Amino acid sequence: MALATDIKPPPSAPKLIEDLTFLNEVVERTAGVSRLEMCIQCGTCGGSCPSAADMDHTPRMLFAMIRAGMRQAVLMSNTPWICVSCYHCVVRCPQNVHIADVMYTLKSMAIEAKLYRDSTAPDFSKTFVDMVEEYGRSYEFGLATRHYLKHFPLRLPGMSPMALGMLTKERMSIRPKRIKNIKQLKAILQRAKELDVKAQRPVA
Amino acid sequence: MTKYLYYPGCSMETSAKAYGFSLAKIAPLLGLDLEEIEDWNCCGATEYLGISLTPAYALISRNLALAAQQANGSRTVVAPCSACYLNLAKADYYMHEQPKLAQNVNEALSAGGLSYKPGSLTIRHLLDVIIYDIGLDVIKSKVTRPLTGLRVAPYLGCMVPRPDYEKRWSDPEHPIELDLLLKALGAEVIDFPLKTHCCGGHMTQIGPETAFELIRRLIASAAQYQADIMVTLCPMCQMNIDAYQGEVNHHFGTVYHMPIVFFTQLIGLAFGLDAKELGFGLELVSARKALEKIGIEAPEPAPAAPRPRKQEGLPMPKPLPNKATKLSEKGKVEK
Ligand code: SF4
Numbered sequence A: 001m002a003l004a005t006d007i008k009p010p011p012s013a014p015k016l017i018e019d020l021t022f023l024n025e026v027v028e029r030t031a032g033v034s035r036l037e038m039c040i041q042c043g044t045c046g047g048s049c050p051s052a053a054d055m056d057h058t059p060r061m062l063f064a065m066i067r068a069g070m071r072q073a074v075l076m077s078n079t080p081w082i083c084v085s086c087y088h089c090v091v092r093c094p095q096n097v098h099i100a101d102v103m104y105t106l107k108s109m110a111i112e113a114k115l116y117r118d119s120t121a122p123d124f125s126k127t128f129v130d131m132v133e134e135y136g137r138s139y140e141f142g143l144a145t146r147h148y149l150k151h152f153p154l155r156l157p158g159m160s161p162m163a164l165g166m167l168t169k170e171r172m173s174i175r176p177k178r179i180k181n182i183k184q185l186k187a188i189l190q191r192a193k194e195l196d197v198k199a200q201r202p203v204a
Numbered sequence B: 001m002t003k004y005l006y007y008p009g010c011s012m013e014t015s016a017k018a019y020g021f022s023l024a025k026i027a028p029l030l031g032l033d034l035e036e037i038e039d040w041n042c043c044g045a046t047e048y049l050g051i052s053l054t055p056a057y058a059l060i061s062r063n064l065a066l067a068a069q070q071a072n073g074s075r076t077v078v079a080p081c082s083a084c085y086l087n088l089a090k091a092d093y094y095m096h097e098q099p100k101l102a103q104n105v106n107e108a109l110s111a112g113g114l115s116y117k118p119g120s121l122t123i124r125h126l127l128d129v130i131i132y133d134i135g136l137d138v139i140k141s142k143v144t145r146p147l148t149g150l151r152v153a154p155y156l157g158c159m160v161p162r163p164d165y166e167k168r169w170s171d172p173e174h175p176i177e178l179d180l181l182l183k184a185l186g187a188e189v190i191d192f193p194l195k196t197h198c199c200g201g202h203m204t205q206i207g208p209e210t211a212f213e214l215i216r217r218l219i220a221s222a223a224q225y226q227a228d229i230m231v232t233l234c235p236m237c238q239m240n241i242d243a244y245q246g247e248v249n250h251h252f253g254t255v256y257h258m259p260i261v262f263f264t265q266l267i268g269l270a271f272g273l274d275a276k277e278l279g280f281g282l283e284l285v286s287a288r289k290a291l292e293k294i295g296i297e298a299p300e301p302a303p304a305a306p307r308p309r310k311q312e313g314l315p316m317p318k319p320l321p322n323k324a325t326k327l328s329e330k331g332k333v334e335k
């Protein structure tokens, strides 16, 4: 007969409540009304996705994981990085979930939490954005070479036909072009960044 | 002349020059008065949205604010690039749908003395305007050199037909507008099953192998249907299929030669304009042979030094490029 003292206390409850805020956070940080809570797990998204084969999780699964509060696993998934924003899933989703925009949100959250396994994609986005913030325009030649040199140095011989071809046909500009009122753009982006930081403070 | 506010986007001046040249040539003939938005900035493509929310939408919305300020006679913004079009449309739509976003964006814009009221402009893609405002009848009436005998694969890619917030297209997955336009030019249009499939987008820069397979599917399908040429409305699609075709062939051991040009270039040809002035010859996979088929002489490919295709055959040190990619793509764990 077991004594009262033998009875193990219940395992400490997982931090469910805290983790369940994850869904809310993703919804909050997605532009427009994401309708992510409305997902019925039908799987239409994954079935429509041209890059599903390369994804760690199908969009459907990822959305279930978001609801389950699996923050770490979700932000480490390569799925948002593999998403090519083709919007096939978006027009087919019976619940009108803004799937592609949720993917953008997850990318930004993964960057913030530094939870990505391969920095190629985040670096590409950052390089692009740095360029845009500096010039107000994108600067393709510089972007492609900077990016390739960093990530695919061994590929450059294979890549050079394309770059040389583009260059000789003058399709990539060699000098970046700056917009006139770059000061205005910088001020706008600065204020926008401050607003985002302010909005995220209570969560952090 | 119908007046529009025009948002060219960065690629019209760089990688998609042929699109810009040909549009400039056909616009007056179509009665399109395109007034460029003064001092517009990059829309952020598909990159900024994945970094941060408010800055990405503020970046896009500076253009909307400038356009609304400049609006005079027209409140319709036309964009020729798919990504630009979608970003502008999306910002307008989401700020309408979610007032909090509009509020934040406007607070950011105010730092630059600007503001934008969601819904005050209409955002449309160039093809939409040409088909639905100008109309096929007008286009047909201007054709002086029908493209009879040219088999074309109409390729729209993703972001124009989808998500289509305002339901402008006949179908998000199999729209027929581009087919109708090309038929009006006299071309033989194949029923291209992959017409709205993805070109790989920015994946050519990030995970080339994912992108290469997407590109291969498109080219293979167009070739299977014996298309002479693919026709697109998106600078990114054109770039991926044209500039990376050599890489794709190299990667899969194929020998495809499938030129891809902008629909505005074909409109110009059918209107009897000079191929060179329409930007033919700027494509890396030459459209010369396709045009020869219908008796149009295209400019010689630019004497590229060194010639791209020869470059591939040179005994350059190529330390197993495929394996190298695999390594850096899959196996690598970032510090
Ligand atoms: S298609 Fe929509 S409802 Fe169905 S699983 Fe995907 S996100 Fe959920």
Ligand code: SF4
Pocket: A045, A048, A049, A050, A051, A052, A059, A082, A083, A084, A085, A086, A087, A088, A089, A090, A099, A100, A103
């Ligand atoms: S938008 Fe992204 S998740 Fe949806 S089908 Fe396309 S690649 Fe897949």
